[in-house]
Amino acid sequence: xxxxxxxxxxxxxxxxxxxxxxxxxxxxxxxxxAYTPEELIYAANSIPIMVSGSLEPSKHADVYLPINxxxxxxxxxxxxxxxxxxxxxxxxxxxxxxxxxxxxxxxKHHVKIPYVHFINTPHTRTEGTHNFFxxxxxxxxTSLQVTFGEKLSDTTLKNAIRIFNENRLLLKKVxxxxxxxxxxxxxxxxxxxxxxxxxxxxxxxxxxxKRLLAGASNRADPPKGGVRLLxxxxxxxxxxxxxxxxxxxxxxxxxxxCTGSKYFWDLVSSHGDPLRAIAKRYLDKVSxxxxxxxxxxxxxxxxxxxxxxxxxxxxxxxxxxxxxxFDAPQLVKEFEARDLPVLYLEWEHSLSGSAxxxxxxxxxxxxxxxxx
Amino acid sequence: xxxxxxxxxxxxxxxKGFYKAYIKKFYRDAHKAKAEGKPVxxxxxxFPVEILQAMDIFPVxxxxxxxxxxxxxxxxxFCEIAExxxxxxxxxxxxxxxxxxxxDKENSPxxxxxxxxxxxxxxxxxxxxxxxxxxxxxxFKAPLHLLNMPYNISGADSEHLEKAHIEFYISQLKELIxxxxxxxxTKLDKKRLKEITALSDRTSQLWGEIQHYRKTIPSPMxxxxxxSAVFFLLSIPGSPAAVEFYERxxxxxxxxxxxxFGAAETENxxxxxxxxxxxxxxxxxxxxxxxxxxxxxxxxxxxxxGRLDPSRPFESFAKKYLPNxxxxxxxxxxxxxxxxxxxxxADGVIxxxxxxxxxxxxxxxxxxxxxYRKLGVQSLIVNMDSTDRxxxxxxxxxxxxxxxxQVLNEKNxxx
Ligand code: SF4
Ligand code: SF4
Numbered sequence: 001x002x003x004x005x006x007x008x009x010x011x012x013x014x015x016x017x018x019x020x021x022x023x024x025x026x027x028x029x030x031x032x033x034a035y036t037p038e039e040l041i042y043a044a045n046s047i048p049i050m051v052s053g054s055l056e057p058s059k060h061a062d063v064y065l066p067i068n069x070x071x072x073x074x075x076x077x078x079x080x081x082x083x084x085x086x087x088x089x090x091x092x093x094x095x096x097x098x099x100x101x102x103x104x105x106x107x108k109h110h111v112k113i114p115y116v117h118f119i120n121t122p123h124t125r126t127e128g129t130h131n132f133f134x135x136x137x138x139x140x141x142t143s144l145q146v147t148f149g150e151k152l153s154d155t156t157l158k159n160a161i162r163i164f165n166e167n168r169l170l171l172k173k174v175x176x177x178x179x180x181x182x183x184x185x186x187x188x189x190x191x192x193x194x195x196x197x198x199x200x201x202x203x204x205x206x207x208x209x210k211r212l213l214a215g216a217s218n219r220a221d222p223p224k225g226g227v228r229l230l231x232x233x234x235x236x237x238x239x240x241x242x243x244x245x246x247x248x249x250x251x252x253x254x255x256x257x258c259t260g261s262k263y264f265w266d267l268v269s270s271h272g273d274p275l276r277a278i279a280k281r282y283l284d285k286v287s288x289x290x291x292x293x294x295x296x297x298x299x300x301x302x303x304x305x306x307x308x309x310x311x312x313x314x315x316x317x318x319x320x321x322x323x324x325x326f327d328a329p330q331l332v333k334e335f336e337a338r339d340l341p342v343l344y345l346e347w348e349h350s351l352s353g354s355a356x357x358x359x360x361x362x363x364x365x366x367x368x369x370x371x372x
Numbered sequence: 373x374x375x376x377x378x379x380x381x382x383x384x385x386x387x388k389g390f391y392k393a394y395i396k397k398f399y400r401d402a403h404k405a406k407a408e409g410k411p412v413x414x415x416x417x418x419f420p421v422e423i424l425q426a427m428d429i430f431p432v433x434x435x436x437x438x439x440x441x442x443x444x445x446x447x448x449x450f451c452e453i454a455e456x457x458x459x460x461x462x463x464x465x466x467x468x469x470x471x472x473x474x475x476d477k478e479n480s481p482x483x484x485x486x487x488x489x490x491x492x493x494x495x496x497x498x499x500x501x502x503x504x505x506x507x508x509x510x511x512f513k514a515p516l517h518l519l520n521m522p523y524n525i526s527g528a529d530s531e532h533l534e535k536a537h538i539e540f541y542i543s544q545l546k547e548l549i550x551x552x553x554x555x556x557x558t559k560l561d562k563k564r565l566k567e568i569t570a571l572s573d574r575t576s577q578l579w580g581e582i583q584h585y586r587k588t589i590p591s592p593m594x595x596x597x598x599x600s601a602v603f604f605l606l607s608i609p610g611s612p613a614a615v616e617f618y619e620r621x622x623x624x625x626x627x628x629x630x631x632x633f634g635a636a637e638t639e640n641x642x643x644x645x646x647x648x649x650x651x652x653x654x655x656x657x658x659x660x661x662x663x664x665x666x667x668x669x670x671x672x673x674x675x676x677x678g679r680l681d682p683s684r685p686f687e688s689f690a691k692k693y694l695p696n697x698x699x700x701x702x703x704x705x706x707x708x709x710x711x712x713x714x715x716x717x718a719d720g721v722i723x724x725x726x727x728x729x730x731x732x733x734x735x736x737x738x739x740x741x742x743x744y745r746k747l748g749v750q751s752l753i754v755n756m757d758s759t760d761r762x763x764x765x766x767x768x769x770x771x772x773x774x775x776x777x778q779v780l781n782e783k784n785x786x787x
């Protein structure tokens with residue numbers, strides 16, 4: 001479908017897209033954690049670019065990283081070592097998980113990026129942590145101003161908030177297309193749409209989203225549908241795993257991914273001091289598993305399962321992602337208690353061993369169909 | 373043969389019967405405290421335990437318990453129980469072991485860990501600590517408090533910490549104290565905190581002296597003793613028992629150092645040891661002795677030390693805990709290992725990784741490279757697991773170790 005193609009294209013030529021913005025005078029700032037306040041980057045006449053990995057084996061990174069490292073982090077580092085991100089003017093890292101923390105020095109030593117900034121992100125929400133995080137965001141703002149010589153005024157910040165919020169609302173509408181049965185867009189398509197928002201200007205992305213929403217309801221090639229699934233996990237930065245699921249009778253209609261619904265679900269308040277509003281949004285947003293919530297962290301996941309009326313759940317833990325691996329057993333229980341069939345899988349970012357994954361998913365889908 | 377081997381190690385008097393005399397007693401006391409209705413907290417390391425001690429909350433350390441299960445050879449069994457409940461075999465073996473032990477009371481050494489009234493952890497060492505405790509908290513319906521520690525990205529030492537980091541840490545301590553006061557219904561007694569802080573400071577000072585004597589050639593103390601004796605510094609630093617024990621140990625080590633009496637009969641290679649030992653096989657260090665190698669410094673023995681000013685306990689805790697290398701960029705570990713290698717006249721560095729631990733695994737290649745570049749001292753990365761024996765290929769590890777010592781030997785002869 002034509003209105004969908006631009007999203008795929010953006011992803012397939014993401015490095016060229018980034019460079020084209022640079023040619024237009026924008027600074028390019030890489031980020032890797034969904035807790036990075038991208039609005040600030042945008043307000044600094046820059047384009048925030050998500051640093052992601054590839055499906056290739058991470059030969060270059062393997063020299064420096066032991067095999068028991070998160071394979072997403074490893075793959076990103078591998079891409080950087082290959083020079084895929086040499087155009088970046090800056091990089092923001094935060095202490096969201098051990099894998100990210102501990103690799104910071106390796107980035108610093110082995111990947112030459114002119115400007116690297118670190119944001120300290122608390123793991124709980126209290127008045128004290130909110131104040132601290134605000135100070136961190138303020139520090140980031142100052143650092144961007146000094147580095148790029150751009151002024152981040154309330155007006156530029158408010159403008160960035162408006163554009164980002166619009167993007168979030170549009171993405172929600174795109175997600176709503178999946179409430180139908182069969183859904184109007186597939187899970188792989190939905191993921192590509194969200195991922196493509198991370199490699200270009202949000203303003204431009206908004207234009208594409210509006211076009212898509214106008215044309216989606218009468219598309220000639222709607223997805224076939226299948227067992228309605230929620231995919232739960234951390235980072236999925238390539239649609240291939242979802243394609244695998246959807247090629248064998250699954251229909252991914254919902255997710256709780258850091259690169260999916262958790263990325264855009266919450267808006268920044270447009271009232272009051274914009275910097276405070278941004279700090280608040282990021283610390284208060286739908287939690288990643290590294291945030292400590294009283295009780296469990298699963299309310300968003302369950303909300304997604306209900307809203308999109310799923311029949312089954314695949315918990316897709318990226319190998320060596322500790323916080324998610326710790327959540328998995330509990331999450332499985334949560335869904336079992338709700339009588340939803342759950343499959344727990346551990347996967348490698350490169351999808352090595354995907355034949356086995358496929359077999360297990362196939363068997364699971366058969367089982368679900370049999371029950372239903 | 374066995375006898376001959378044992379001869380090579382000369383046990384310190386102070387650590388003889390350590391398990392019975394101190395570890396068993398510690399767990400007995402913990403159960404007793406629980407039975408008497410005293411609050412028991414589960415604590416994860418990199419935590420200002422002095423505050424708990426000052427509030428008469430009994431601290432128990434699941435990490436220590438896991439190492440004990442490993443030594444008693446029940447850890448693998450417990451890990452398997454956890455894995456059968458969907459806890460990934462790639463998770464930290466400490467966590468898997470303790471989670472599994474909860475379902476097998478019968479085989480749990482020292483009658484298991486007493487049930488927690490509360491759990492406390494910090495973000496300073498790893499994600500595992502609070503994710504693991506989150507699960508335990510749910511399971512026992514016990515509250516968990518998490519102390520946020522700003523990640524020390526510049527690797528600053530206690531004198532160069534960012535002011536904002538110290539301030540935030542202190543504000544986090546106040547949150548912690550509010551939590552503890554509410555849960556125990558008692559107020560923190562500032563005077564008592566001062567006393568405990570003074571004791572903890574003395575503990576660190578003594579431990580520092582003990583380490584100092586290990587710089588002597590030959591070293592009067594080996595890793596096997598250090599990995600037992602460090603228990604007090606880690607678990608109950610602010611206690612008279614810790615001070616009493618370390619005074620005794622210090623005296624003995626001092627005397628040995630003065631008489632040039634080494635921990636091993638022959639000391640051809642002096643080694644620095646990073647991270648954790650194989651808790652299930654502490655005899656490994658005796659095996660090293662038979663090869664003429666002695667571990668003279670462990671990073672583990674150095675990162676938990678920290679002098680404290682009893683008149684400013686909170687600031688002191690910030691200065692003690694924020695620079696712990698677990699909470700810092702790798703640069704800090706590189707510097708520490710370089711310092712140890714130099715000060716302790718080391719010939720080589722052993723860098724054991726830990727399968728389920730990112731903190732102890734990522735960055736060891738950088739340590740190896742940098743230490744060699746700066747000092748010309750070689751390192752050996754040993755892929756292993758501290759607690760889950762299944763991730764420990766003994767034959768392979770011993771082969772690598774022997775080859776490594778051979779390399780050091782050639783270097784010594786040529787240089
Ligand atoms: S996938 Fe998990 S381990 Fe990897 S970067 Fe994300 S949170 Fe960290
Ligand atoms: S071994 Fe590593 S992951 Fe496990 S508790 Fe210790 S620091 Fe955390």
